[in-house]
Amino acid sequence: MAYADAHDDHGPQSFWTKYVWSQDHKVIAIQYAGTAILVGLVGVALSNLMRLQLGFPGVFKFIDPEHYYQFVTMHGMIMVIYLLTALFLGGFGNYCIPLMVGARDMVFPFLNMLSFWVYLLSVIVLMVSFFVPGGPTGAGWTLYPPQAVLPGTPGASWGIVLMLVSLAIFIVAATMGGLNYVTTVLQARTRGMTLLRMPLTVWGIFVATILALLAFPALFVSAVMMLLDRLLGTSFFMPALVSMGQVSEYRGGSPLLFQHLFWFFGHPEVYIVALPAFGIVSDLISVHARKSIFGYRQMVWAIVAIGVLSVVVWAHHMFVSGMNPYFGFFFATTTLIIAVPTAIKVYNWLLTLWRGDIHLSVPMLFALGFISTFAIGGLTGLFLGNVSVDIPLSNTYFVVAHFHMVMGVSPILVVFGGLYHWYPKISGRMLNDTLGRIHFWVTFLGTYAIFFPMHYLGVLGMPRRYYAYEGYEFIPPSALHLNTFISVVAFVVATAQLLFVFNLLWSLKYGRASGPNPWRAASLEWQTPDTPPVHGNWGPHLPVAYRWAYAYSVPGAPEDFIAQNAPPEAGGFEPEPGHDTATRGVPA
Amino acid sequence: MRGGEALLRSTGVPRDGHEPPRGFEAMRGRPRWLIDPVSVGLWVFMGVATALFSLFLFAYVMRIAGGDAAAIAWPKQVWLSTALLALAGIAMQRAARTGPSRDEAAARRALIAGGLLAMAFIGVQLWTWSILSQAQVRLNGNPMGSFFYLLSAMHGLHVLGGLAGWAVAVHAAARGDDARAARLTRLCARYWHFLLFVWVVLFAALAGITPELAARLCGVQ
Numbered sequence: 001m002a003y004a005d006a007h008d009d010h011g012p013q014s015f016w017t018k019y020v021w022s023q024d025h026k027v028i029a030i031q032y033a034g035t036a037i038l039v040g041l042v043g044v045a046l047s048n049l050m051r052l053q054l055g056f057p058g059v060f061k062f063i064d065p066e067h068y069y070q071f072v073t074m075h076g077m078i079m080v081i082y083l084l085t086a087l088f089l090g091g092f093g094n095y096c097i098p099l100m101v102g103a104r105d106m107v108f109p110f111l112n113m114l115s116f117w118v119y120l121l122s123v124i125v126l127m128v129s130f131f132v133p134g135g136p137t138g139a140g141w142t143l144y145p146p147q148a149v150l151p152g153t154p155g156a157s158w159g160i161v162l163m164l165v166s167l168a169i170f171i172v173a174a175t176m177g178g179l180n181y182v183t184t185v186l187q188a189r190t191r192g193m194t195l196l197r198m199p200l201t202v203w204g205i206f207v208a209t210i211l212a213l214l215a216f217p218a219l220f221v222s223a224v225m226m227l228l229d230r231l232l233g234t235s236f237f238m239p240a241l242v243s244m245g246q247v248s249e250y251r252g253g254s255p256l257l258f259q260h261l262f263w264f265f266g267h268p269e270v271y272i273v274a275l276p277a278f279g280i281v282s283d284l285i286s287v288h289a290r291k292s293i294f295g296y297r298q299m300v301w302a303i304v305a306i307g308v309l310s311v312v313v314w315a316h317h318m319f320v321s322g323m324n325p326y327f328g329f330f331f332a333t334t335t336l337i338i339a340v341p342t343a344i345k346v347y348n349w350l351l352t353l354w355r356g357d358i359h360l361s362v363p364m365l366f367a368l369g370f371i372s373t374f375a376i377g378g379l380t381g382l383f384l385g386n387v388s389v390d391i392p393l394s395n396t397y398f399v400v401a402h403f404h405m406v407m408g409v410s411p412i413l414v415v416f417g418g419l420y421h422w423y424p425k426i427s428g429r430m431l432n433d434t435l436g437r438i439h440f441w442v443t444f445l446g447t448y449a450i451f452f453p454m455h456y457l458g459v460l461g462m463p464r465r466y467y468a469y470e471g472y473e474f475i476p477p478s479a480l481h482l483n484t485f486i487s488v489v490a491f492v493v494a495t496a497q498l499l500f501v502f503n504l505l506w507s508l509k510y511g512r513a514s515g516p517n518p519w520r521a522a523s524l525e526w527q528t529p530d531t532p533p534v535h536g537n538w539g540p541h542l543p544v545a546y547r548w549a550y551a552y553s554v555p556g557a558p559e560d561f562i563a564q565n566a567p568p569e570a571g572g573f574e575p576e577p578g579h580d581t582a583t584r585g586v587p588a
Numbered sequence: 589m590r591g592g593e594a595l596l597r598s599t600g601v602p603r604d605g606h607e608p609p610r611g612f613e614a615m616r617g618r619p620r621w622l623i624d625p626v627s628v629g630l631w632v633f634m635g636v637a638t639a640l641f642s643l644f645l646f647a648y649v650m651r652i653a654g655g656d657a658a659a660i661a662w663p664k665q666v667w668l669s670t671a672l673l674a675l676a677g678i679a680m681q682r683a684a685r686t687g688p689s690r691d692e693a694a695a696r697r698a699l700i701a702g703g704l705l706a707m708a709f710i711g712v713q714l715w716t717w718s719i720l721s722q723a724q725v726r727l728n729g730n731p732m733g734s735f736f737y738l739l740s741a742m743h744g745l746h747v748l749g750g751l752a753g754w755a756v757a758v759h760a761a762a763r764g765d766d767a768r769a770a771r772l773t774r775l776c777a778r779y780w781h782f783l784l785f786v787w788v789v790l791f792a793a794l795a796g797i798t799p800e801l802a803a804r805l806c807g808v809q
Contacts, residue, residue, distance in 0.1 A: 107625040107629070175633075179632050179633055213635065213636045214635070217639045221640065224738070225738070228738065232727055234728050235656075235728070235734070236647070252656030252657075254651055260650070324807075
């Protein structure tokens with residue numbers, strides 16, 4: 001374990017300790033990302049099955065209403081929890097944090113390894129639910145009681161139990177990982193790496209992890225209590241009711257309590273996914289526009305402010321559940337206030353691009369795509385944050401369009417951008433550029449073609465979560481044609497993702513050698529003595545950070561970037577009012 | 589045990605043999621490495637557990653405000669278990685005492701006592717369960733009872749987790765690794781105090797927040 005000394009420790013040697021039971025943050029990151037991408041492909045396949053029914057209703061006989069609801073539920077839960085959360089925190093968090101703060105590993109490597117294996121267990125439990133009697137739950141990803149556990153809902157026997165158990169296991173894994181990420185950021189930064197010199201990627205992941213640590217317990221509480229309702233007959237959430245002609249044993253439970261707990265987790269969850277994306281996209285834009293990030297400190301405080309605000313907005317998901325009008329006013333107000341720090345970030349990204357030396361590399365394309373989709377998704381959030389507008393739009397395709405643009409498409413574009421950006425460091429090879437560009441344009445234009453029309457469907461009043469739409473007078477035939485178009489595009493976009501997976505695998509062997517720093521980036525992860533970095537990351541000596549990670553296009557510098565660990569004489573210190581930049585940056 | 593050892597082992601950067609942990613953050617002059625990463629990790633975990641139990645308590649208040657809950661008479665065993673956990677905390681605090689007067693043998697005895705008292709706490713909690721069960725307080729009956737079983741079980745799981753850490757400390761002490769044992773004992777002491785605090789808050793809420801009070805708090809009465 002004391003792998004800092006290159007002379008007497010060479011890290012794990014056997015295949016099993018190096019690649020399977022690995023405690024190396026980089027291997028664990030790849031394990032997390034690989035598992036998340038695999039399960040994400042299942043989520044994409046499920047969305048395509050839904051689109052088969054919606055685009056071509058009744059044609060595919062095997063998609064009956066029960067299966068349809070199971071696809072909806074599993075697609076939502078897989079994408080939000082098992083793909084995006086796991087990939088951003090377990091994948092990017094594990095890979096980037098130690099390398100970017102100049103540490104040799106996470107502070108608790110064994111706990112880190114456990115985190116991955118427990119995560120894998122949660123995925124396996126979830127996948128097993130496809131094969132149990134009755135199949136997976138079809139309760140919708142929000143799992144609202146009482147319907148989630150009552151007969152008549154698909155998967156009410158085994159599926160819901162496995163879903164809740166899987167979520168509880170996932171939360172244990174996320175907590176193990178989260179303890180590591182937070183403690184590593186607080187305690188394992190190298191000399192000179194002050195908090196306000198950390199790359200925004202680390203800031204985003206750091207604050208998102210704190211949110212996860214505080215919000216996931218709400219999901220844990222609701223999962224445990226619903227499990228007890230389902231298995232042991234308690235009535236935490238289940239009211240007295242008659243189900244399928246039978247008087248149930250339940251009495252007095254509060255479905256509304258579940259909604260509060262679920263959304264106390266559910267809304268921060270949006271930012272658990274979004275904040276790492278904000279951080280990563282900031283770094284991508286700065287590196288690929290060869291320009292220091294505009295308003296670094298604003299960006300940090302905006303991340304913190306969004307994190308704080310995100311825990312006081314949850315009931316905007318419950319406007320139609322009924323609440324005291326003053327509460328509705330409060331939650332609408334807090335929701336709209338979040339637009340302020342969010343808008344600051346968007347403006348700062350644009351101002352970073354302004355007069356930058358923009359390289360339209362594949363990671364940059366994805367970053368620019370993100371700004372576009374995030375702005376669209378954010379703006380429709382302003383509609384839905386207002387109670388009076390939300391109520392008519394609630395449960396329509398407008399909501400589907402909004403959350404897919406803002407927390408589906410946007411973060412996944414950043415995932416792709418991040419993978420294209422850091423793949424050379426991870427593998428030592430470049431991803432194929434042509435395949436990458438095809439992947440970007442099909443994904444970017446395709447997702448717009450899928451989700452933009454859904455706004456119109458929503459304004460038309462088309463309800464979401466319906467299995468079939470024939471026979472409703474207020475839904476014109478053109479809406480059904482639009483659905484067919486959306487489905488066809490969805491199949492094309494899904495196919496393009498296979499191209500990406502192929503690129504990932506093909507480039508491992510045949511990709512062009514990248515060298516240590518193909519993007520000429522300034523942050524520490526690109527300054528490792530080996531590419532890919534070996535166990536312990538830094539060789540005999542840890543790097544020392546003398547400046548921020550955004551020293552690009554510094555006037556008078558020999559190159560258009562100055563590495564974070566370049567000697568102080570190289571200049572390029574972070575702007576900080578009230579300090580003499582000529583003497584700053586030298587660690588004590 | 590080996591896994592537990594590794595679980596608590598921290599790499600941190602000070603392991604770099606070539607760069608001794610001089611430990612001053614560049615711009616702030618803060619002696620960063622004087623803080624044990626495991627200690628920071630424990631603080632963070634206690635924050636997570638606080639969030640968890642707070643949410644359980646909010647759920648408790650909202651649920652028992654529903655009109656079908658009835659206060660239950662608490663058996664005296666609950667007071668006994670609370671006293672045992674308090675004694676466990678006192679013993680652990682004695683074990684963690686530092687300074688020139690520290691007696692390693694006495695500290696070891698106190699450490700053992702702290703763990704055994706925590707185990708006794710678990711035992712008495714289970715006894716309380718059986719007493720309540722005999723009094724027809726069912727998990728699937730009166731929500732006050734449901735919450736007592738649920739909250740005491742969740743708290744008990746956290747005590748068991750603490751006992752796993754305690755076992756690692758005892759192992760270090762048994763091997764004669766006094767420095768490591770002392771460090772882990774200090775963490776155990778902090779966690780024991782936290783467990784007591786959580787339990788007292790939970791018990792106070794279960795005993796003090798009656799369905800009527802909860803209904804008033806939630807504005808439904």
